[in-house]
Amino acid sequence: MAAAAVPQDIARRAVEWMVELQSPPVPDELLREWQQWLTSHPDHQRAWQRIEAVNDRLRGLGAGQQHPAPALTAALLAPRGSRGRRQAVKALSLAIFTGTLAWTAEEHLPWRAWSADERTGPGQRRRVALADGTRVALNTASAFDVAIDGAARRLRLHAGELLITTAPDTAGRPLLVHTAQGVLETLAASSARFAVRLYPHATQVSVFDGEVALRPASLAASSVLQAGQQALFGAAAVMPTLAADEDSVAWIDGFLIAKAMRLDAFVAELERYSDIALGCAPAVAGLRVSGSFRLDDIGRVLETLAATLTLDIETTTRFFGHWRSGIRLAPRP
Incomplete structure (x- = not known):
């Protein structure tokens, strides 16, 4: 049966689960509840398969680049239970279950x-x-x-x-x-x-x-x-x-060179060379970075930044059909 035949309320609930499982921390109890919901009805499984299929297509089209849907971003940033999150979930469920999200991705990503x-x-x-x-x-x-x-x-x-x-x-x-x-x-x-x-x-x-x-x-x-x-x-x-x-092409020799670069801009540049998401907290985004950093050890670069700028390294994990990890630089308590 086509994904479009999934009942609207079930489609929206599937998207709510997706958003919840990407909003750390994810308690073990919440994961068990999701598994119970998933196995309780065939329509639940078909809805979740549609979400996983769209996610796989976005990753395949992306060629290593991440282009999150605006509705997903809005849903993740809005507080749990808020009107803003409910509206974002509604928009995202429409995009996923009508094919809009996948069509938009194919138009813009370098497949x-x-x-x-x-x-x-x-x-x-x-x-x-x-x-x-x-x-x-x-x-x-x-x-x-x-x-x-x-x-x-x-x-x-x-x-x-x-x-x-x-x-x-x-x-x-x-x-x-x-x-x-x-x-x-x-x-x-x-x-x-x-x-x-x-x-x-x-x-x-x-x-x-x-x-x-x-x-x-x-x-x-x-x-x-x-x-x-x-x-x-x-x-x-x-x-x-x-x-x-000339420093802009130091990557040819395996280096990333920064000259008083904002931390958020530096991390975004560093993320190009990483297979996991990198970021920094807004409170430290304006800190300045200078130096020559080896691109063959992203972990060492992050450790150096944390030590130099007195930051913490936070690891985040989100669930989207599979577990995905990310790293964020944040202020020390």
Whole structure:
């Protein structure tokens, strides 16, 4: 029977259970009550299977990125028993049991990354040499496709970040890098070294050697970045040029370098390399972080931050068809 046939009251109760089991602490008694509810009627099991199926689809589409539904976020943040939580649960049950949540995810998450020619998972980094001699380094959770023919050398970045080093092409072919926001181009007769990073609605380009032309998808004119310049662009605009920072690609050597970075921004950057959720309490989000941190030991980085900034490391566990863990930096009592 289709998931849409699950009675509305049961669907909403299933979502209430999902939210309760993701809101720590989860007492053993609450888990037993959920198990009793789950096994008491076939409709309960079908409702829960629908929730697990949507959750698995979101994780699969995410390619290592987390995009929580706004309704789920609202439900988790609202106090237990509050009107706000009841409204959020209602919205979330509608999204899950009508397919809206899965459809929205498929529209926005980089599912093509799973079938890309070259890719990395969370915490992985790779270097590849293309047939034309171009060298490409992939940062964590990155993916791109390659197409080289007699007219051009084309890369299409689906997710993450690349550091690209080109050489003059004897066949006279330009190197084109396509993203969701537009296209980058290096001339065939020159070499260049530049980084390309995808954000949800923008592409960032940092040029370290040579020059790179960028053209937003909705504009006819191109802008040229010289060595030492960086710019962020969307489909219809290019932001003002800034100075490129070589430290931003320290990941190529396994490091994350911070210079007076806010703690919340640093933790968000560090989370890109982790297979579990990382966060910090709002009360300490504005603390500043400086230093060079090795990316091959996330736990050691968190311990260093806790010791340096006098913080506690909290471990959270939530249940969503399976147990998932997260780590949060919080003030010491």
